[in-house]
Amino acid sequence: MKFKVGLVGCGNIFPVHAQSLINIPNIEIRAVCDIKAERARRAARQYRCRAYTQYAQMLESETLDAVHILTPHYLHPSMSMQAMQKKINVLTEKPVSIDPRDAEKMIDASRRNKVALGVVFQNRYNPGSRLVKKYLDNGRLGKVKAARLVLAYHKPDAYYSRSDWKGTLSKEGGGVLIDQAIHFVDVLLWLIRDRPDYVEAHTARRLHSAIEVEDLAEGVIHFKKGAYICFYLINFYSYDADPEIEIDCQKGRAHIVKDSARIRLYNGTAVAAQPDPKDYIRYGKNHKDYWGFCHRVQIKEFYRALQQGRQPEIDGTEGLKTQKAVWAIYQSARTGKRIYL
Numbered sequence: 001m002k003f004k005v006g007l008v009g010c011g012n013i014f015p016v017h018a019q020s021l022i023n024i025p026n027i028e029i030r031a032v033c034d035i036k037a038e039r040a041r042r043a044a045r046q047y048r049c050r051a052y053t054q055y056a057q058m059l060e061s062e063t064l065d066a067v068h069i070l071t072p073h074y075l076h077p078s079m080s081m082q083a084m085q086k087k088i089n090v091l092t093e094k095p096v097s098i099d100p101r102d103a104e105k106m107i108d109a110s111r112r113n114k115v116a117l118g119v120v121f122q123n124r125y126n127p128g129s130r131l132v133k134k135y136l137d138n139g140r141l142g143k144v145k146a147a148r149l150v151l152a153y154h155k156p157d158a159y160y161s162r163s164d165w166k167g168t169l170s171k172e173g174g175g176v177l178i179d180q181a182i183h184f185v186d187v188l189l190w191l192i193r194d195r196p197d198y199v200e201a202h203t204a205r206r207l208h209s210a211i212e213v214e215d216l217a218e219g220v221i222h223f224k225k226g227a228y229i230c231f232y233l234i235n236f237y238s239y240d241a242d243p244e245i246e247i248d249c250q251k252g253r254a255h256i257v258k259d260s261a262r263i264r265l266y267n268g269t270a271v272a273a274q275p276d277p278k279d280y281i282r283y284g285k286n287h288k289d290y291w292g293f294c295h296r297v298q299i300k301e302f303y304r305a306l307q308q309g310r311q312p313e314i315d316g317t318e319g320l321k322t323q324k325a326v327w328a329i330y331q332s333a334r335t336g337k338r339i340y341l
Contacts, residue, residue, distance in 0.1 A: 002026045003303055006062055008055050008079060009070030010034040010043040013093060016283045017068050018047055020296040023281050027303060033058045055079060064088050066116075066306065072165040073173050077102035080117065084109045091118040091302050091312075094182055096319035098173030100327050107316040118302045118312040119319030121186045125294035125301075128261030129187050131273035132247065132254045135263055136191055142250030144192050144227040150244050151181045152237035160211050167211030175213030176235040177203070178326055184243050185221075185231070186322040187256070191247065194223040196325055198340045203333040207236035219332065221325060259293070 003026060007017060010032055021027050033052040034040040044051035052058040059067070059082060067083040069076055069092035077097045080090045084106070096119045097103040110117035123129055135141045153176070165171035172179060189196070201219025208215045215236045221229040245256040252265035260274040280293050298314065305312040328339040 001307060002028055003065040003306065004028050004030045004063060005066050005068065006031040006033065006058055006064045007043075007068045007070060008033040008058070009072075010036070010039045011070065013070050014043060016295045017070060017299065018043070019281060019283050020299040022047070023296060024300050024303060030064060031058050031062045056082065059083060059086055059088065066091060066303075069093060072171050073098055073178070074165070074171045077106055080106050081109050084113045084115050084117065087113055087115055089116040089118075089306055091116075091120065091299065092319075093120045094186075094319070095119075095173070095178055095323050095326065096316060097323060098178070100320055100324045103316060103320040103323055107320065110311075110316055116302070116306055116311055117316035118298075118305075119314050119316060120295065120298060121183060121190075121314050121319070121322070122294040122298045123183045123187050123259070124190055124314065125297040126256075126259035127273040127275055128256045128259050129191070131261050131271065132256060132263065133191055135252075135254065135271075136193070136247075136249070140265065140269075141247070141252050141254060141263065143225075144194075145248045145250065146227060147188055147192065147229045147245060147247045149181070149184050149188060149229060149231040149233070151176070151184060151231075151233045152241045152243075153180050153235040154237050154239050155180075155208075155215070155235040157208060157210050160208070167208075167213055169212045172213060174326070174330055175203075175205075175211065175215055175217075176233045177214065177217045177329060180235055181217070181231070181233040181243075182322065182326055184245060185229075185325060188221075188229050188245065188247075189322055189325060190318075192223060192227055192229070194225050194227060196328075196341045197222045197224045198338050199325065199328045199332050200338045201329040201332040203330070206234070214333070217329065217333070219329060221329075 029047045031050045032043045040051040066089040160167035203214035204216045217233045242258040247254040262272040302312045332339040
């Protein structure tokens with residue numbers, strides 16, 4: 001079966017999806033859409049497909065099996081719903097939504113229309129994440145006691161001034177947490193496999209002058225069985241440092257740095273995982289190193305799920321779990337209170 005695919009949003013993340021798609025058999029890019037006509041035409045020329053500036057027109061004119069939503073955060077729910085109401089499968093970039101209530105409506109639409117809803121969290125497929133997941137699931141690391149996440153990226157004011165939605169509460173929904181660190185919060189929630197109990201957090205705007213959102217977030221996510229995540233996130237560092245995760249367990253410790261990991265067990269065992277250069281493909285000149293290389297892996301899994309008639313591994317429900325934690329962090333920071341999930 002050949003899947004006919006449309007992509008909406010031809011900005012920075014577009015080449016990552018488009019290049020992934022052309023490197024997967026049985027997929028045909030039929031159409032691209034962007035409100036900037038020249039950007040849409042340029043993408044259409046490169047991938048030999050039709051260009052649209054109106055999303056509704058693309059959905060109406062094309063016979064599509066799936067749509068990739070690569071637009072600003074606030075548009076993810078409405079654009080996903082439009083596609084799913086036409087029985088078109090959806091893969092949306094993170095976050096699934098800004099408000100978790102919108103994500104719940106998206107999940108309901110997916111079920112009602114019997115289509116797939118996938119959410120991009122490609123870092124779950126990194127070799128480091130997979131290794132740590134294996135050692136947690138098989139019990140070799142033992143019970144998780146605590147984890148720490150430190151992220152220090154560089155997003156100057158120019159990063160925000162180039163966009164009409166970045167740095168705005170209504171369109172982006174937040175700053176360093178929802179835009180950059182959400183990937184690593186997601187990885188930790190997936191690894192720990194326990195239901196969050198509550199969050200306590202603080203956010204601030206330290207070194208940016210022209211944005212509405214935070215450039216610092218710190219706090220704790222506490223789980224029902226006693227484990228907790230402490231996190232410190234900034235995007236005003238002098239460069240994009242590799243994000244670091246440490247997970248302290250009963251039988252050893254795991255360290256994830258970017259997409260690699262090492263595990264040291266207290267019995268003397270040491271294992272490590274890192275990317276294989278053969279797994280990389282060319283994503284284009286706008287590809288950012290810290291995005292990693294696993295978009296292709298997740299996109300390939302999404303279409304495998306369609307072929308098998310099931311929801312993808314990272315579906316709307318998985319995306320909602322992470323977004324609920326992010327939403328709670330913002331609510332805690334706003335109110336100064338502990339927020340229970």
